[in-house]
Amino acid sequence: MSTRIAKPAPRMRKEPRQARSVATVEAIIEAGARVLSETGWAGFSTNKVAEAAGVSIGSLYQYFPDKLALVDAIRRRHFDRVLSVIREAAAEEKPLRHFARELVRGMIAAHSIHPTLHQVLLDEAPGDRGSRAAHASFQARYLEHYTAAVAQYRRHRKDTETMARVLSSAIEGVIHNAARRNMLDAPELQKQLGELICAYLTGQGARV
Amino acid sequence: MSTRIAKPAPRMRKEPRQARSVATVEAIIEAGARVLSETGWAGFSTNKVAEAAGVSIGSLYQYFPDKLALVDAIRRRHFDRVLSVIREAAAEEKPLRHFARELVRGMIAAHSIHPTLHQVLLDEAPGDRGSRAAHASFQARYLEHYTAAVAQYRRHRKDTETMARVLSSAIEGVIHNAARRNMLDAPELQKQLGELICAYLTGQGARV
DNA sequence: GAAAATATAAACAGCTTACTCACATTTAAC
DNA sequence: GTTAAATGTGAGTAAGCTGTTTATATTTTC
Numbered sequence: 127m128s129t130r131i132a133k134p135a136p137r138m139r140k141e142p143r144q145a146r147s148v149a150t151v152e153a154i155i156e157a158g159a160r161v162l163s164e165t166g167w168a169g170f171s172t173n174k175v176a177e178a179a180g181v182s183i184g185s186l187y188q189y190f191p192d193k194l195a196l197v198d199a200i201r202r203r204h205f206d207r208v209l210s211v212i213r214e215a216a217a218e219e220k221p222l223r224h225f226a227r228e229l230v231r232g233m234i235a236a237h238s239i240h241p242t243l244h245q246v247l248l249d250e251a252p253g254d255r256g257s258r259a260a261h262a263s264f265q266a267r268y269l270e271h272y273t274a275a276v277a278q279y280r281r282h283r284k285d286t287e288t289m290a291r292v293l294s295s296a297i298e299g300v301i302h303n304a305a306r307r308n309m310l311d312a313p314e315l316q317k318q319l320g321e322l323i324c325a326y327l328t329g330q331g332a333r334v
Numbered sequence: 335m336s337t338r339i340a341k342p343a344p345r346m347r348k349e350p351r352q353a354r355s356v357a358t359v360e361a362i363i364e365a366g367a368r369v370l371s372e373t374g375w376a377g378f379s380t381n382k383v384a385e386a387a388g389v390s391i392g393s394l395y396q397y398f399p400d401k402l403a404l405v406d407a408i409r410r411r412h413f414d415r416v417l418s419v420i421r422e423a424a425a426e427e428k429p430l431r432h433f434a435r436e437l438v439r440g441m442i443a444a445h446s447i448h449p450t451l452h453q454v455l456l457d458e459a460p461g462d463r464g465s466r467a468a469h470a471s472f473q474a475r476y477l478e479h480y481t482a483a484v485a486q487y488r489r490h491r492k493d494t495e496t497m498a499r500v501l502s503s504a505i506e507g508v509i510h511n512a513a514r515r516n517m518l519d520a521p522e523l524q525k526q527l528g529e530l531i532c533a534y535l536t537g538q539g540a541r542v
Numbered sequence: 543g544a545a546a547a548t549a550t551a552a553a554c555a556g557c558t559t560a561c562t563c564a565c566a567t568t569t570a571a572c
Numbered sequence: 573g574t575t576a577a578a579t580g581t582g583a584g585t586a587a588g589c590t591g592t593t594t595a596t597a598t599t600t601t602c
Contacts, residue, residue, distance in 0.1 A: 140578090144569065147579060166458055168376040172560060182581045187561060242457070249453060249514070250374055285522055292508050292526045299507015300500050306457070314493055318500045325533040348547090352600065355548060380591060390550045395592065 137198070139191045151189050153179040158200045163240035167250035172196070197251050198260065204243055205264040211236050212271040222279045226323040230316050233301055241305035244298070269294065279327045293326060345406070347399045359397050361387040366408050371448035375458035380404070405459050406468070412451055413472045419444050420479040430487045434531040437483075438524050441509055449513030452506070477502065487535045501534060 142148045157179035162170050172193055176183040190196045211232035215225060237244060253261050272290035280289065300319050304310050350356045365387035370378050380401055384391040398404045419440035423433060445452060461469050480498035488497065508527050512518050 142579090144578065146568085150579080166376075167374070168458065171558080173558090183561080184563085184581055185579075188579075193560065245453075245457065249450070250376065250458065285526060288520075288522045288526050291511070292523065292530055295508045295511030296504035296530060297507070299505070299510065300503045302507065303499070303503030312496075314496045315500065318493060318496050321537065322500055322504060322530075322534050325537055326530050329529065329533050350548090352547065354599085358548080379589075381589090391592085392551065392594085393549055396548075401591070 136191050137195060139187070139189055142189065147189075150179075150181055150185055153181060154186055154189070154196070155199050155203060157181075158196055159204065159240050159243055162197070162200060162246050162251070163243040166242075166246055167252075170197075170251075194252070197247075200243075201247050201251070202260060204240075204247060205260070208233075208236050208244070209264065209267060209271075212268065216271050216275045216278075219278070222324055222327060223320075225275065225279070226320045226327075229297075229323065230320050233297060234310055234316065237301055237305055238310055241308075241310060242302070245302050276327065280329065289326075293323065296322065296326075345403060346397055347395070348397055350397065355397075358387075358389055358393055361389060362394055362397070362404070363407050363411060365389075366404055367412065367448050367451055370405070370408060370454050370459070371451040374450075374454055375460075378405075378459075402460070405455075408451075409455050409459070410468060412448075412455060413468070416441075416444050416452070417472065417475060417479075420476065424479050424483045424486075427486070430532055430535060431528075433483065433487070434528045434535075437505075437531065438528050441505060442518055442524065445509055445513055446518055449516075449518060450510070453510050484535065488537065497534075501531065504530065504534075 142151050154175065158170075158175045161175050161178050165174075172186055173183055175196070176186045179186075186196070190199070212229065215229040215232055220228075269287070269290055272294045273287055276290045276293060277283075277286050280286065297319065300315075300322070301310070304312070304315055309315055350359050362383065366378075366383045369383050369386050373382075378401075380394055381391050383404070384394045387394075394404070398407070420437065423437040423440055428436075477495070477498055480502045481495055484494050484498045484501065485491075488494070505527065508523075508530070509518070512520070512523055517523055
């Protein structure tokens with residue numbers, strides 16, 4: 127088997143110049159995120175997205191060369207948002223409790239619009255050429271911020287990266303589960319998630 | 335819209351009587367789990383399953399009335415296994431540390447064969463008639479065990495159920511993430527997951 | 543050796559899908 | 573006001589895939 131050769135994979139077929147075309151593209155991406163979140167990758171069709179966006183299918187293909195380019199755009203937009211949440215939460219030095227609270231609040235906010243988009247993007251949507259790179263780079267920077275946070279609030283220097291991964295995936299798991307049950311804004315959940323973070327980072331229950 | 339009327343939905347079209355038909359059915363379910371785990375619901379087709387099982391498509395339809403009945407069988411088998419893991423871990427009273435270690439070990443083992451099956455079953459696979467019930471009942475019993483464990487190791491009686499949900503979804507998140515990265519058997523991950531559980535249940539980092 | 547159980551795979555009808563194209567409308571430039 | 577570029581439309585298409593049936597072949601049981 128020869129090494130997989132990357133397709134040309136243009137990101138956009140045409141750059142929107144006027145205001146209305148910018149709005150069209152935005153509407154398509156937004157509707158795409160909605161469809162992807164609500165019906166999963168299996169139900170994600172270009173026709174459905176166009177209809178949900180209140181736009182003809184032709185308009186969609188005027189800007190996006192194919193289906194994958196569209197998913198890519200959706201992915202990029204979502205990941206950027208999530209990343210900025212973590213970046214902000216871990217920006218200045220602050221007590222652990224504040225960090226946890228802000229992180230929880232931000233993550234929940236980021237997932238409130240399209241509750242299951244994140245997981246669908248991570249698990250179901252294919253990462254064919256072009257997105258795998260963005261995907262990996264996102265994951266790397268994502269983990270980077272978590273690692274920094276762990277290093278900041280944790281004594282030992284051991285297993286820092288593993289801890290960051292455990293922490294981030296635990297948070298994602300809780301949020302994903304809550305999203306599925308429409309419980310994202312339950313205050314006791316937010317509190318408990320915050321305490322999970324604090325407890326793990328304080329780590330008094332764990333004599334190494 | 336009228337209330338959804340349940341289809342007849344027979345569980346099996348014919349009960350296997352001879353040894354080889356039992357083996358056939360088993361092979362189909364096993365292959366189905368593999369296909370579902372590896373390609374997701376979108377790639378889950380009866381023909382593909384039959385081929386993966388080394389069995390003709392006709393044989394599949396001799397026992398399973400339709401696609402959904404097959405998913406149901408897969409779901410039932412997997413959920414039973416996971417449930418028995420938790421049941422065993424929380425069986426007798428034992429120190430928190432032991433409980434955590436055994437739970438982690440069991441969950442990892444249960445997910446090692448088909449790493450992402452659990453999530454696919456929970457998120458992607460449809461729960462049409464017949465399975466929603468099984469699904470809900472599984473979730474209930476699942477949570478029940480976690481709740482019992484939380485109550486056992488935690489002082490306060492407040493928020494016990496929420497804690498159970500947070501704990502279970504956090505664990506699932508970590509395991510799911512590790513599975514995706516083929517890191518399920520990394521020992522430092524197991525250790526850290528154990529410590530997450532202990533820290534949360536000990537809960538010293540969290541002054542309520 | 544007959545009847546019941548089990549296995550086979552070609553065939554099909556229907557549906558969905560991603561995507562194109564010829565044309566209509568709107569905006570901007572002069 | 574005219575023109576050319578930008579943008580929008582949606583019926584149409586061709587291909588692929590799906591779940592399922594059926595008529596036939598093989599194996600087991602008694």
